[in-house]
Amino acid sequence: MNIETLLDMQKKLDQHIEEEHGLEQEDLIDKKILALLVEVGELANETRSFKFWSTKPSSAKDVILEEFVDGVHFILSLGIEIGIQQFDIGETNYANEDVTTQFMEVFKYANHFAEERSVEHFQELFRHYVYLGELLGFTHEEVFDAYVKKNEVNYNRQKEGY
Numbered sequence: 579m580n581i582e583t584l585l586d587m588q589k590k591l592d593q594h595i596e597e598e599h600g601l602e603q604e605d606l607i608d609k610k611i612l613a614l615l616v617e618v619g620e621l622a623n624e625t626r627s628f629k630f631w632s633t634k635p636s637s638a639k640d641v642i643l644e645e646f647v648d649g650v651h652f653i654l655s656l657g658i659e660i661g662i663q664q665f666d667i668g669e670t671n672y673a674n675e676d677v678t679t680q681f682m683e684v685f686k687y688a689n690h691f692a693e694e695r696s697v698e699h700f701q702e703l704f705r706h707y708v709y710l711g712e713l714l715g716f717t718h719e720e721v722f723d724a725y726v727k728k729n730e731v732n733y734n735r736q737k738e739g740y
Contacts, residue, residue, distance in 0.1 A: 579708075579718035582664045587729050588654040598736055607659050611692045614652035618684055618707075621645040625714065627677040639715065646711050647724045651732070653707055656691065657700050665701060667718075670709040680710045 596602050622628060624637040624645050636642065657665075674680055687703040711721055 579667065579722045581667065584650070584654055584722070584725055585658065585663065587726070588651060589658050591651075591729060591732055592655055592658060594733065595736060607656065607695065608692075610652055610655050610659065611688060614649060614656065614688055615685065617645065617648045617652060618681065618688070621649060622678075622681050625677060627681065642714060643716055643720060643724045644728060646714065646716060647721065647728045649707060650721065650725055651728065653700075653704050656695075657704070660695050660697065660700060662697065662700060665697075665704075667705060667708055668701070670705050670712060672706070672709050674709075675713065677710070677713050680706070680713050684710055 596604075596606075621642065624642050626632060626634065626636045672680075672683075674683065683706045684703070687699070687706045691699040691703045693699075708718075708721075
């Protein structure tokens with residue numbers, strides 16, 4: 579996954595949105611953190627991994643991937659907010675193999691980042707999110723390709739007054 583390309587695409591999208599909505603001088607970090615948490619919740623809802631009371635299956639893989647990529651957009655945007663220009667994902671082979679537990683880890687690391695907006699906390703959040711994607715069965719290439727497609731959708735939504 580070419581993180582630098584994704585960061586560049588996200589930076590351009592963020593600039594476009596901020597200019598279109600007159601937000602250039604606004605501090606948007608808290609709103610982006612909340613948006614990320616909401617997106618992670620939506621992703622969990624599509625996987626249904628926590629719904630022990632239900633027999634309904636999870637959504638289709640493409641639906642789950644699109645929800646996952648929504649989270650990637652906000653995580654990258656948060657990284658840009660703290661000055662990240664490049665980074666290496668590094669190792670994501672955590673011992674946890676339970677999707678529900680990994681969702682909880684992502685929420686935990688998002689809250690760590692909210693408390694201390696450091697490069698270290700950002701990287702841990704991103705790594706745990708990437709690992710969640712791996713547990714969901716997504717390759718880095720699939721995530722990259724889906725991000726590129728969703729980025730285009732996001733631009734079109736802005737043009738249409740989303």
